[in-house]
Structure formats: C-alpha cells, structure tokens
Amino acid sequence: MTSDDHDHSHCLEMFQKLSEYIDGELDHVNCAEIEKHAENCVACFTCLETLKRTIAICKNVKDQPVPQEFSRKLKEIIQNIPKPTSP
Amino acid sequence: MTAKKNPNTKKIKDEDFDLIQAINSGQADKFHELVKRYEQKLYNFSLRMCRDHSDAEDMIQETFLNVFRYLKDFRYETKFKNWLYKVAASTCIKKRRKSKFAPEKELSLEEFLPGNESEIPDHVPDWAMMPLDKLLNQELSSTINQEILSLPKKYRLVIVLRDIEGFSTAETAQILNLSPSNVKVRLHRARLYLRDKLKGYFENDQ
Numbered sequence: 001m002t003s004d005d006h007d008h009s010h011c012l013e014m015f016q017k018l019s020e021y022i023d024g025e026l027d028h029v030n031c032a033e034i035e036k037h038a039e040n041c042v043a044c045f046t047c048l049e050t051l052k053r054t055i056a057i058c059k060n061v062k063d064q065p066v067p068q069e070f071s072r073k074l075k076e077i078i079q080n081i082p083k084p085t086s087p
Numbered sequence: 088m089t090a091k092k093n094p095n096t097k098k099i100k101d102e103d104f105d106l107i108q109a110i111n112s113g114q115a116d117k118f119h120e121l122v123k124r125y126e127q128k129l130y131n132f133s134l135r136m137c138r139d140h141s142d143a144e145d146m147i148q149e150t151f152l153n154v155f156r157y158l159k160d161f162r163y164e165t166k167f168k169n170w171l172y173k174v175a176a177s178t179c180i181k182k183r184r185k186s187k188f189a190p191e192k193e194l195s196l197e198e199f200l201p202g203n204e205s206e207i208p209d210h211v212p213d214w215a216m217m218p219l220d221k222l223l224n225q226e227l228s229s230t231i232n233q234e235i236l237s238l239p240k241k242y243r244l245v246i247v248l249r250d251i252e253g254f255s256t257a258e259t260a261q262i263l264n265l266s267p268s269n270v271k272v273r274l275h276r277a278r279l280y281l282r283d284k285l286k287g288y289f290e291n292d293q
Binding site for chain 2: 008012015016018019020023025042043045046047049050051052053054055056057058059060061062063064065066070071073074075077078079081
C-alpha cells in the first residue's frame with residue numbers, strides 16, 4: 001500500500017462493489033480494478049478488510065439450542081394436527 | 088405458497104426427498120422427523136427475525152403448520168430447505184405486517200461513507216486483522232445478534248439468509264421473491280450497517 005494522497009473520487013465506485021467483489025460475483029475486469037485501487041488507497045483497503053471481517057463474524061455466529069420445553073410443545077402441536085387419511 | 092406445476096422442470100432430489108415422499112404417500116406421522124431436522128435452524132432464523140422469543144416461537148409453529156398444509160403441493164422444483172425458508176420468510180413478513188412496528192427505515196449507501204477527511208481510515212484496525220477465533224466470543228456473538236435485530240427487516244432477511252444461513256444470491260432472491268440485483272443492494276447495505284456497528288463496538292472496547 002502506498003501513501004493515501006490520491007483523488008478519492010474513484011472510491012465511491014469501488015465502495016459500491018465491495019460486497020460483490022468479496023462474494024466472487026464480479027468479472028475479472030472489475031476485480032482487477034478493485035485490487036489495483038485497494039493497493040493504493042488505505043481507506044478502501046481498510047473498508048474491504050473490515051467488511052470481510054464483518055461477513056466472517058456473521059458466518060461464524062453460534063446458533064442457540066432449542067429450549068426443550070418449546071421442542072416438546074412443538075412436537076405436541078405437530079402430533080395433534082388432524083392427519084389426512086392415506087390416499 | 089402453492090408451487091405451480093411445471094412438467095418441464097426437473098425434480099431436485101435432495102436429502103429430504105425420500106422423507107417427503109413418505110409423508111406425502113400417507114405416512115403423515117413422519118412429519119415430526121422433518122420438524123426435528125429443521126427445528127434448530129428455524130428456531131435461530133426466527134429469533135433473528137422477531138424481537139422476542141414468544142413471537143419467534145409463534146413464527147416457527149405457523150411455519151411448520153403451513154409446511155404441513157402445503158407439503159403435498161411441493162413439486163421438488165427447488166431444494167426442500169429453500170422452500171421451507173420461503174414459507175418461513177413469508178410467515179415472518181405477514182406477521183410483521185399485522186404488528187404495530189414503525190415504518191421501516193431505508194439504508195442509503197451515503198450514510199456509510201466517511202463524513203469528512205478525519206473520518207477516512209488511515210489503517211486497518213486490529214479487529215479486522217487478528218485471527219477470527221481469537222475475536223469470536225460470547226459477548227461478540229450476542230452483540231452481532233443484537234445488531235442484526237436492529238436492522239430494518241428487509242435488510243435483515245437478506246443478510247441472515249445470505250451470511251448466516253448460507254444461501255446464494257440466486258437462492259435468496261428466489262426465497263424472497265426479489266431480483267438478484269435487489270438482493271445484492273440490500274446485502275451490501277446491511278453488511279455496511281453491521282460493519283459500522285462493529286467498528287463502534289471495538290472502538291469502545293479499546
């Protein structure tokens with residue numbers, strides 16, 4: 001990364017595409033453009049890295065177990081649904 | 088909710104195919120096996136959609152009752168899991184329409200841009216660089232879950248389906264009846280919103 005004294009007018013365009021870039025949904029031309037820009041722009045590089053980390057945190061957030069009482073209640077409800085007769 | 092018949096569509100045989108065939112062939116008592124398979128996932132999806140446990144529990148019950156009601160119309164044109172989430176999302180949207188929540192806020196891209204020169208970051212913060220397993224703990228999980236709940240619903244549905252449940256853009260678009268480009272726009276804004284919340288969380292932590 002070089003010093004961040006460039007014109008930031010290009011940043012907004014990059015900023016809009018960062019999620020698609022992270023998700024691998026951009027074509028090669030756009031990917032190369034973002035990579036080149038991020039090499040020279042600390043702000044966009046930081047945005048990219050913090051966005052990647054946000055996604056990683058979401059992807060790794062733990063699920064809660066189903067409370068046993070609710071699970072029992074749900075089972076009861078399902079058992080009590082009137083069942084259609086066999087075709 | 089009812090799938091339209093399309094004779095040219097190939098059936099998708101996923102891991103639930105045999106069980107659903109059995110239920111639809113008259114073994115309705117096997118439905119509880121299907122509930123068991125998805126209870127945990129749907130419970131957590133519902134918790135992230137509703138603001139309290141009681142609403143989340145109602146949402147799961149309604150979802151499974153709807154699934155039971157419409158399962159005979161399921162044509163295997165998509166994976167069962169995707170159809171299940173479509174039913175759940177639809178139940179959630181209808182439920183929220185009936186409630187008294189304030190109109191939903193729109194998130195604009197501009198609000199996530201630095202307001203002035205001093206807000207432009209000049210380095211990558213530690214929380215984005217340190218190993219993820221060193222970062223993830225109970226408090227962070229609880230914070231991210233709270234912040235997800237603070238997102239307007241239309242953005243929350245998209246980010247939960249994409250980044251937590253792991254559906255692709257195309258699958259999420261199908262589940263929510265949105266265009267893929269609409270999913271991408273909402274996802275990006277939802278991620279930026281959460282990123283800002285995390286920034287605040289870690290800055291206050293230091």
